[in-house]
Amino acid sequence: MKMSQLLVPTLREDPAEAEIVSHRLLLRAGFIRKVAAGIYTYLPLGLKVLHKVENVIREEMNRAGAQEIFMPVLLPAELWKETNRWDQYGKELFRIADRHERQFCLGPTHEEVITDIVRSSIHSYRNLPVTLYQIQTKFRDEIRPRFGLMRGREFMMKDAYSFHASAEDLDREYKNMHAAYCRIFDRLGLKYQVIKADSGLIGGEFSEEFNVIADAGENELPDGKRGIEVGHIFKLGTKYSESMKCVYLDENNVEKPMTMGCYGIGVGRTAQAAIEQNHDANGIIWPVPLAPFQAAIIPVNTTLPEQMATSDQLYKAGQAIGLDMLLDDREQRVGVKLKDIDLIGIPVKVIIGKALAEGNVELKLRRTGETKLVPVAAAIKELQGLLG
RNA sequence: CGGGGCGUAGCUUAGCUUGGUAGAGCGCUUGGUUCGGGACCAAGAGGUCGGAGGUUCAAAUCCUCUCGCCCCGACCA
Known part of the structure; x- marks a missing residue:
């Protein structure tokens, strides 16, 4: 969605x-x-x-x-x-x-x-x-x-x-x-x-x-x-x-x-x-089985075509294996998007930002705040692992 | 139902004591500058002040009634 x-x-x-x-x-x-x-x-x-x-x-x-x-x-x-x-x-x-x-x-x-x-x-x-x-x-x-x-x-x-x-x-x-x-x-x-x-x-x-x-x-x-x-x-x-x-x-x-x-x-x-x-303090932290979406993909800057393209690519790849993900494609600053996604309690954020220059995206856990950099190609598999 | 509190713009609210005809922040619209944790500048739109009646030259403000909502108590997934 x-x-x-x-x-x-x-x-x-x-x-x-x-x-x-x-x-x-x-x-x-x-x-x-x-x-x-x-x-x-x-x-x-x-x-x-x-x-x-x-x-x-x-x-x-x-x-x-x-x-x-x-x-x-x-x-x-x-x-x-x-x-x-x-x-x-x-x-x-x-x-x-x-x-x-x-x-x-x-x-x-x-x-x-x-x-x-x-x-x-x-x-x-x-x-x-x-x-x-x-x-x-x-x-x-x-x-x-x-x-x-x-x-x-x-x-x-x-x-x-x-x-x-x-x-x-x-x-x-x-x-x-x-x-x-x-x-x-x-x-x-x-x-x-x-x-x-x-x-x-x-x-x-x-x-x-x-x-x-x-x-x-x-x-x-x-x-x-x-x-x-x-x-x-x-x-x-x-x-x-x-x-x-x-x-x-x-x-x-x-x-x-x-x-x-x-x-x-x-x-x-x-x-x-x-x-x-x-x-x-930031909002809900849904247990994975209850979460309205399992993960949210967040392009940091919607004006950068490569970020949008990667977001879209990951979104489709996730869909293909049955992940229910939210693509935050809103033309908003990252802060607004991160706050909203945290508030509604999505378990994992997939952040597409500056790390993309080295071919990486960021996976961030809602519950612990723990962050992990992974290559784009490995992101979905890694995400699956995090969702158990 | 008993006790307490609150109804003002989409949200959070100021103003009410001491009547003079409604203001802010956020959100929204437009333009511009921004762009890694709720940006900034400028210009806008948006309110019969919950409703009815009364007092008064004049009511968001005072009085009466009414409706709605929240909290505490007695009951339940």
């Missing part, structure tokens, strides 16, 4: 509306824009990062044997009345009526819908267990939306649900999901802690939270550290299957309620938590 064509409205100064560093940087670096309290537009860079998180989640969920589906956001009140949550959920539930005055809500979570699907499509122990998930926008009328994507009223969430013929099998899948969650957060390069938690309105017997360790976190972790809850996994038991009659026949032809688990990850919150853990 050419920087000159990309919508990245970076700001020179910190926006007054943001308090915590990750929120400030998301706004300042042009990743998101607020539409209303707790409601944001993801600009091109923000959406790219969101997709990176989603894809890691998707890969690990699929690897763990879960199947992706996509449920509606708009949900009929009837389903929610079956479990009594139409009344219990309270003001946090966005409620609307259609033209016939039928009641609906915007889904804050999907236990009712998934249970409805499974009860109508699975009737035998032979078809259990099954784990289904979706990655979708959720709506919760939070008491106090805050901190950008950290606590929004509309936000992206991966929610998975598992159905079992026994508590033992739920235990097995719960561990399986736990392991998948560890792989996800490991792959994203985050430092996190798993703690036992309250099940809240979701209900159930047992749950654990995955907390990304950060000062800005809303949760107090056992060792005094603060954490941002990015994931929560629950053993639900039969709470929903009993109230909604989601049953199966076992091998003795006896009807039993399915045993359930559910597993959530806040996608935007995870991305923002990553910023809390990875930033410095």
Whole structure:
């Protein structure tokens, strides 16, 4: 992508509306824009990062044997009345009526819908267990939306649900999901802690939270550290299957309620938590798996044809082997470009400048500032090595 | 919802106490000089001061109401 064509409205100064560093940087670096309290537009860079998180989640969920589906956001009140949550959920539930005055809500979570699907499509122990998930926008009328994507009223969430013929099998899948969650957060390069938690309105017997360790976190972790809850996994038991009659026949032809688990990850919150853990005075320092671009090619002087030609050559060579790079072709002084690229957190800068006279370009790491001169011909291979 | 704070140009803001009809920096446009970490000079564009009502000869400024946003608390990915 050419920087000159990309919508990245970076700001020179910190926006007054943001308090915590990750929120400030998301706004300042042009990743998101607020539409209303707790409601944001993801600009091109923000959406790219969101997709990176989603894809890691998707890969690990699929690897763990879960199947992706996509449920509606708009949900009929009837389903929610079956479990009594139409009344219990309270003001946090966005409620609307259609033209016939039928009641609906915007889904804050999907236990009712998934249970409805499974009860109508699975009737035998032979078809259990099954784990289904979706990655979708959720709506919760939070008491106090805050901190950008950290606590929004509309936000992206991966929610998975598992159905079992026994508590033992739920235990097995719960561990399986736990392991998948560890792989996800490991792959994203985050430092996190798993703690036992309250099940809240979701209900159930047992749950654990995955907390990304950060000062800005809303949760107090056992060792005094603060954490941002990015994931929560629950053993639900039969709470929903009993109230909604989601049953199966076992091998003795006896009807039993399915045993359930559910597993959530806040996608935007995870991305923002990553910023809390990875930033410095100059801006964001994305872990490579989350970075909107893996590297940025920066010609120091756009008026010099040889610098532009080399930049273009490296850009194309990178594309050819599947690197996702940003070419900062803007007619700006280097300082402006370097500041912007640092602010948005690109892991590696490929600087095409005076070293070109000796046939070299400069590779500079965002995290350490470490710089390396390499011959043009070796630059892409070297870059690949740096990106791991 | 309780407590605190803030709404002035795209962004950051001065002015408000002590009413006299809006100013700066950054960004943007044009021209020129620059060119390795947010350049410089010159000339410009851009504001019904969140909204409504009131007081007054006169309101960004005072009063009333209202809307929005941020922070702390009770709830959640």
